[in-house]
Amino acid sequence: MKLDESLLKKYAQVMVHYAVNNGEGIKKGDTVFLVGQEYTKDLFMAIAKEVYEAGGNLxxxxxPNNIKDNSLIRFLLQNGTDDQIGFFAKPYWQGIVDATDHILFIISEPDIHYLEGIPASKISRMxxxxxxYMKMRELKEQAGKLSWTLCLYGTSSMAEEAGLSLEEYWEQIIEACYLREDDPVSKWKTVQREIEDIKDKLDALEIDTLHIKGSDVDLQVKIGPNRKWLSGGGKNIPSFEIFTSPDWRGTNGTIHFNQPLYYSGKRISDITLQFENGVVVSSSATENEDALKEMIAQENADKVGEYSLTDKRHSRITKFMANTLFDENMGGAFGNTHIALGNAYKDTFPGDWGAVTEEQWAEMGYNSCPKVHTDIISTSDRTVTARLQDGTEKVIYKDGQFVLE
Known part of the structure; x- marks a missing residue:
């Protein structure tokens, strides 16, 4: 299946004139690092041309496509030594980061199971x-000199995994990204303003702790001081979520996730996590539990780096997509909530986050885990009650939407 030229053009315009530069779009002379597999060629070329037409550099x-029978990554994991699997060309990647203003990833899985059968330990090593590299990016982003964004390109493998035809799969992408709007860039900016209005109301509440309660969740998440809420702001297309980086030390209770996680090419289903004083003390899954435990076993990957909610009124995503970018933004009957195990987003700090030392981040409970930031999603019904810093309580989320005056 191929998108028609008008939809490709609009998709490229959204990515170049809205998504990069944190929702502000490209500026003349900016350099974009564009990443994608050969399967995405038509969108890759459309975005590349849009960058050049806007006066940018590439x-x-x-x-090459990652397909189980012909994947360089799979070949390396099957045949490479530990040193080869753990190889990192530091001067090359430092040069890429130094030369780049914006990173734009086109996510696509020509074969969603291409790593099937590979030991989780080898994938974790890679x-x-x-x-x-992630640390290099983070440091430049802290200085306000780097932005990144993601978009999705549908494949037959991804559609099959989600139980959809390829046409149905692409219909979700088209609708979610507003590609049938006359001016999708303007539409995105309007939606962003609406989401920011909710975000501002959350900040004004001065929340200490959230209590997430439902049939499959009873979880306390401490937000704590020196936090603000954020929305996608162009970093993900689409993005309807509102999120923050909690104080990891104040996470307690149990949560079940009814949406599968795709991690390192593996599907992990029916995840349940139990937290005590911020640390995962019990984890289970009905499918690929070993991959879940391997991920959590990495340093500080057993702590929460993000808590997020999506309001169903904004999202046009109505189907499971077997892809975190879309599934964490699903609308549906009850919106969705997700947490990320691993690295915290430091731009949730309300001040000059570039001036904060590593010791100060640790003192504030911002989790540091450059190796992992893994979103795990639930779309089950839940009510979220905030305990405010003055001791009062207020329901902020119910029936899949924010309830803020």
């Missing part, structure tokens, strides 16, 4: 090797 990382 560094490209155009990758992922861990990229931790220095």
């Amino acid at each position: 560094i490209t990382n155009y990758q 992922n861990s090797a990229r931790a220095p």
Whole structure:
């Protein structure tokens, strides 16, 4: 299936004129690092041309398709030594970060199960090797000199995994990204303003702790001081979520996730996590539990880095998509909630986060885990009650939407 030229053009315009630069769009002379597999060629080319037409520059990382029978990554994991699997070309990646103003990833899985049968420990070793790159990016982002964004390109493998036809799968993408609007860039900016209005009301409440309660969840999440709420702001397309980085030390209770997690090419289903004083003390899954435990076993991946809610009134996503980018923004009957195990988003700090030391981040309970930031999603019904810093309580989320005056 191919998108028609008008939809490709609109998709590229959304990514270049809204998504990059944290919702502000590209500026003349900016350099974009564009990453995608060969399956995404038509969108890759449309975005590249849009960057050039806007006066920008490109560094490209155009990758061969990851297909189980012919994947370089799979070949490396099956045949490489530990040193090869853990190889990291630091000067190269430092150069990419130094030269780049914006990173734009086109997410696509030509074969969603291409890593099936590979030991989780090998995948973790490969992922861990990229931790220095993530740190490089984080430091430049802290200085306000780097933005990143993601978008999705549908494949038959992804559609099949989600139980949809390829046409149905792409229909979700088109609707979620407002590509049938006459001016999708303006539409995104309008939606962003509406979401920011909710975000501002949450900030004004000065929340200490959230209590998430439902048939499959009873969880306390401490927000704590020195936090603000954020929305996507162009970092994900689509993004309807509102999120913050909690004080990891104040997470207690149990939560079940009714949506599967796709981690390192593996589907992990029916995840349940139990927290005590911020640490995962029990974890289970009915499918690929070993991959879940391998992920959690990495340093500080057993702590929460993000808590998020999506209001069903904004999201046009109505189907399970077997992809975190879309599933964490699903609307449906009850909206969705997700937490991320691993690294905290430091831009949820309300001050100059570039001036905060590592010791100060730790003192405030911002989790540090450059190797992992893994979103796990639930769309079951829940009520979220905030205990405010003055000791009063207020329901802020019910029946899939925010209830703020």
